[in-house]
Amino acid sequence: MLELQGVRSGYGAVNILQGVSLKVGEGEVVALLGPNGAGKTTTLRTISALLRPQAGSITFQGQAIGRARPEGVVRQGIAHCPEERKVWPRMTVAENLELGAYTVSDRAMIRARMEEVFESFPVLRERRTEYAGRLSGGQQQMLAVGRALMSAPKLLLLDEPSLGLSPVLMQQVAGIIRAVHARGVSVLLVEQNISLALSLASRAYVLSSGRVVADSPTRALKADKALLQAYLGG
């Protein structure tokens, strides 16, 4: 459903991605792994049109989206939950969620989706009138994921959802990713926690210095000690 072909992208004149090609199939969870600075976040930012590719093509469900604006990408059905959560600190939890559905104009649908998010994360319901900046890190992460789900995406881009979470919360986030997947949403997951990523994804790409150096089913990747050692530190 998502396909990148030879994508070069970066900041200003500096290309971080040196020709990245990857695919995410319908209903698939794919992990994007690699050391710091490999270009994982840049890949996600390019897909969601925060960055414009210098070369290469990006297609989503047969449509070229490489020249789209971010709002166009959202309307196509891609939601991006950015690294470091980036919730709106001086807006309430409910306002954060409502804005996640900015591209949706049907009020009833927005309410129904917010209800779904509250069911996945009951603590957000309790704190819905509080400023997002007052939530704990884990709660902010739940809010960021919930906000991304408000647009009812077909593909969810997740950037480091486990960052700064306790092991218990990490398991909770993993549960949510599985639940999202069970609803038929495809997921492209960037994750530092390799074992978490490998337990969720069916396939993984390994990026290094802006290039894809490995593309394999996670089962095979887990067995490939040399590769894990070389790029993922163990």
Add this chain to the structure above:
Amino acid sequence: MLLSDFLQFALNGLVTGCFYALTALGLSLVFGLMNIVNFAHGALFVLGGMLASVATERLGLPLWAAIPAVLAIMWGLGVVIEAGLLARMRDAHILPVTLVTIGLSVFLVNTMLMLFGTEPKNVKTGLEGAPIFLGDVIISQSRILAIGVSVVAIIATWLLISHTRAGRAMRAVFQQPEAAALAGIPIARIHSFTFALGTTLAGLAGILLGAVFVVDPSRAEPAAVKAFVVIILGGIGSLPGAVLGGLLLGLAESLWGGFVSTGYMDAVGFVLVIAILLFRPSGLLGAPASRVG
């Protein structure tokens, strides 16, 4: 009669305070949300009054028709300024952007001098009837109009920002632009909308000033400086603070001018700011490190 003098001065101060509040509200929106120090705000304020004067005096439009027409022009001008100058500098440091607004102010003031001359202009209200007596206190109909329109505009702005989808989108864009883009909020349009709103509020304040007193281009710079005084007084980024600061400055100036001396009226505001900042460094309603929200 000391009490009636006091009430009269206070009422006059309230009228001036409304101008200050409305001007500062527009400036605070643009500053607090967009982080643009808009020195052209005073020129835009005067321009609103000048255009309303042309519409009512020269074209003979009634005030109720002139106000929306001038506000529409101000809105359009805001969109043009944002698209032509500010959008190009969205990621620039605050200083070059400030320089651009100073340049814009010089340009606008001199263009107004060329087109309208130096003579102070009046906005014709059609409210030349007898003033109203409230006990010993006198208020003209145009002043009542100015207070009424200011209150409506202030409440409407507050409702827009705090309770509408557009207002939420505005706050989102300026609190965390990347997340706003990812939520599908059209960033460029929100910048344009916010600046146009600030410009229009400045224009409205100018129209009301012309309806009660007079406007001329030499008022542009002092108006911009006063508006900055007001938002620092109220707390940078706090919209209620801008309103409160405006009313307070209007009252302080009027009471000082009435009871002590009109000579130092303009100094009162600065003394007030220094005094308040000594005790509340972030202004009256500005929470430390907090912005519009």
